[in-house]
Amino acid sequence: MNLLSIRDLRVSFPGTGLRARRTDVLTGVSLDIRRGETLGLVGESGSGKTTIGRAVLGLVPVASGTITFDGQRIDGASRSRRRQLARELQVVFQDPYTSLNPAMPVGATLAEPLIAQGVAGAQAQRTIAELLDRVRLPRTSVDRLPREFSGGQRQRIAIARALALSPRLVVCDEPVSALDLTTQEAVLELLTEIQDDTGVAYLFISHDLTVVRHLSHRVAVIHRGEIVEQGDTAEVTERPQHPYTRKLLLAAPVVDPVRQRERRLAFAREFGREEAR
Secondary structure (H helix, E strand, C coil), rough: CEEEEEEEEEEEEECCCCCCCCEEEEEEEEEEEECCCECCCCCCCCHHHHHHHHCCCCCCCCCCCEEEECECCCCCHHHHHHHCCCCCEEEECCCCCCCCCCCCCCHHHHHHHHHHCCCCHHHHHHHHHHHHHHHCCCHHHHHHHHHHCCHHHHHEEEEEHHCCCCCCCCEEEECCCCCHHHHHHHHHHHHHHHHHHHEEEEEEEECHHHHHHHHCCCCEEHHHHHHHEEHHHHHHHHHHHHCCHHHHHHHHCCCCCHHHHHHHHHHHHHHCCCCCC
């Protein structure tokens, strides 16, 4: 049984001006995430990938379609139902510099979801200490402010906050795109380690197919609000069928300058560019 099922999801936003038509952002998206699995959702900016995550979290209204979590529909869930869902459904946002309250010490940040769910006192303190251990930060971090940490450390704090209530699904919305390559690798390894230990599932949203390939069990590619290809990671990334998936692969940077040049030339040949710079 799937942990999360999305069927024919449609989301539209109002246009600007009195007579402007609504803009369709998602046009019939269907996805599944199994228990303990990572589904990588990849697409360029404006493709609608973040809107899917926000719809799952109840942050945007759903025009039609269904979102089912653990066998129960959650699209259109009430505020009280969303508070209940917070125990099982959490999020890690893109920017660790803005996702944390700059005036709140780390300990208070980690305690916030626990207190909201009725966990307090000594139990909350034990949980916070365990969370810091899990994301490999010193327990003395509880008294420090976010500005005292590096970008990678802040993202570890954000991950710890998301894990505070032992959720079954975490929406990871571009969680490493604001980090340097070395820090990206460390955070991805941490997410994998946590999944192996806890069985948490991830909806991992990214514009970078090479990042998604290293973390995901399956991959879905979204383009202009539609899923154009999905399947096992190896199948999608090694034998892509849709031209847009091939475009994403060829556009992804590589470290080797020779391979990078070859890739740009291949991109130019396949997609009709006159030159590869």
